[in-house]
Amino acid sequence: xxxxxxxxxxxxxxxxxxxSAVEYAIPKPIPILRIGLANLPVMLALSKLRFxxxxxxxxLKVMAQTFVSGTVFSYVFAFSAAGSFxxxxxxxxxxxxFAARKQKPLAGCVGISTAGALANNAAxxxxxxxxxxxxxxxxxxxxxxxxxxxxxIALGIFAQAFMARSKWxxxxxxxxxxxxx
Amino acid sequence: MKLxxxxxxxxxxxxxRAFKNEILFxxxxxxxxxxxxxxxxxxxxxxxxxxCAAALFRRGGVRLLTPALxxxxxxxxxxxxxxxxxxxxxxxxxxxxxxxxxGLRRSFVVCGMVFMSQTAVSPxxxxxxxxxxxxxxxxxxxxxLTSEKIKFAARRFSFTxxxxxxxxxxVASYExxxxxxxxxxxxxxxxxxxxxxxxxxxxxxMVSLLMAQSPIGWAFVVLVPAAMYALLFx
Numbered sequence: 001x002x003x004x005x006x007x008x009x010x011x012x013x014x015x016x017x018x019x020s021a022v023e024y025a026i027p028k029p030i031p032i033l034r035i036g037l038a039n040l041p042v043m044l045a046l047s048k049l050r051f052x053x054x055x056x057x058x059x060l061k062v063m064a065q066t067f068v069s070g071t072v073f074s075y076v077f078a079f080s081a082a083g084s085f086x087x088x089x090x091x092x093x094x095x096x097x098f099a100a101r102k103q104k105p106l107a108g109c110v111g112i113s114t115a116g117a118l119a120n121n122a123a124x125x126x127x128x129x130x131x132x133x134x135x136x137x138x139x140x141x142x143x144x145x146x147x148x149x150x151x152x153i154a155l156g157i158f159a160q161a162f163m164a165r166s167k168w169x170x171x172x173x174x175x176x177x178x179x180x181x
Numbered sequence: 182m183k184l185x186x187x188x189x190x191x192x193x194x195x196x197x198r199a200f201k202n203e204i205l206f207x208x209x210x211x212x213x214x215x216x217x218x219x220x221x222x223x224x225x226x227x228x229x230x231x232x233c234a235a236a237l238f239r240r241g242g243v244r245l246l247t248p249a250l251x252x253x254x255x256x257x258x259x260x261x262x263x264x265x266x267x268x269x270x271x272x273x274x275x276x277x278x279x280x281x282x283x284g285l286r287r288s289f290v291v292c293g294m295v296f297m298s299q300t301a302v303s304p305x306x307x308x309x310x311x312x313x314x315x316x317x318x319x320x321x322x323x324x325x326l327t328s329e330k331i332k333f334a335a336r337r338f339s340f341t342x343x344x345x346x347x348x349x350x351x352v353a354s355y356e357x358x359x360x361x362x363x364x365x366x367x368x369x370x371x372x373x374x375x376x377x378x379x380x381x382x383x384x385x386x387m388v389s390l391l392m393a394q395s396p397i398g399w400a401f402v403v404l405v406p407a408a409m410y411a412l413l414f415x
Contacts (some may be wrong), residue, residue, distance in 0.1 A: 007359055010315055010318035010322055021290065021294055025251070026255075027255070068290060068294070161340065162347070165344050168348050171355075
């Protein structure tokens with residue numbers, strides 16, 4: 001299957017766009033808290049796309065999130081991009097190292113999702129520490145990390161159940177774009 | 182909401198005569214950033230209504246109940262975090278300007294985005310270039326994902342039922358855009374492109390495409406994005 005002609009990447013990008021809009025519509029008590037719904041298509045893509053296409057999907061997700069929330073020309077874009085790329089990289093590493101094994105995988109969707117959420121928060125805290133809040137970042141760090149764990153676990157549980165049951169996910173062969181993982 | 186059959190046919194034939202699908206698609210894509218960056222809630226509401234009307238006339242029908250319910254829910258929840266000037270009280274509960282604006286903005290962005298993709302996408306869309314083809318497929322997928330309600334098989338809600346319903350929608354939407362892609366590949370234009378080994382229309386095709394658009398169509402695709410960008414500064 002050819003990545004240029006297959007509708008899989010545009011389909012996942014559309015899911016990112018839609019879920020970003022849904023997440024944007026959900027009110028949050030603190031603006032920095034995120035549920036991470038738009039991470040679901042990225043998690044679904046872990047076994048399906050080679051790294052280059054996977055990175056492209058993450059880029060589209062960042063663009064979708066910042067366009068939908070109207071923050072494309074603000075510092076929020078840098079936070080969103082740093083968090084999303086760190087999260088995507090962490091999820092890919094955990095997937096490659098622990099979950100892609102055929103026999104006895106050491107991590108499932110919950111582990112991958114939690115690693116992604118924590119990497120996202122770590123990247124954002126790093127930026128906040130050096131560019132925005134300075135030493136005061138330590139006061140928001142616990143809240144951010146705890147909420148990251150909670151949303152990461154919740155999303156991972158949903159993704160695990162969805163992937164186990166979904167006919168759509170099963171219908172798309174693993175690593176179908178050039179066979180690379 | 183549906184137009185009467187006769188009116189829907191007339192509107193459909195007007196749209197196919199006045200607009201080339203690719204040019205209308207490009208114009209709506211151009212409008213997207215102006216829509217999403219709009220801060221004024223009244224302008225955003227007017228733009229959402231405009232694209233709702235455009236989608237209604239283009240397709241002969243749009244779903245209004247879901248966007249209306251979503252607007253009510255999102256705005257209602259946003260009001261639970263009051264900030265800004267107090268406009269009124271419902272009992273002890275204050276209705277504040279900031280929360281109302283935030284809730285309305287969020288709901289209009291989500292609803293407007295759906296109406297815009299419904300206006301932009303048509304089954305015979307074939308924009309030039311790889312980026313054009315990618316965007317067309319992405320918006321077709323967005324359209325397929327949001328075109329119908331997610332149906333639940335039973336009345337009693339459960340987690341597995343939710344997963345099955347979401348999965349059924351994904352299967353149907355993916356089949357729809359895969360089939361559209363197959364038709365595109367089977368079309369005479371696509372075959373001709375494959376024969377000559379190019380991925381975008383020839384310059385002569387582009388010129389004929391531009392010439393085929395009617396003056397009313399040109400007025401729409403030039404004035405609407407221009408007005409939306411000008412309204413960013415209101």
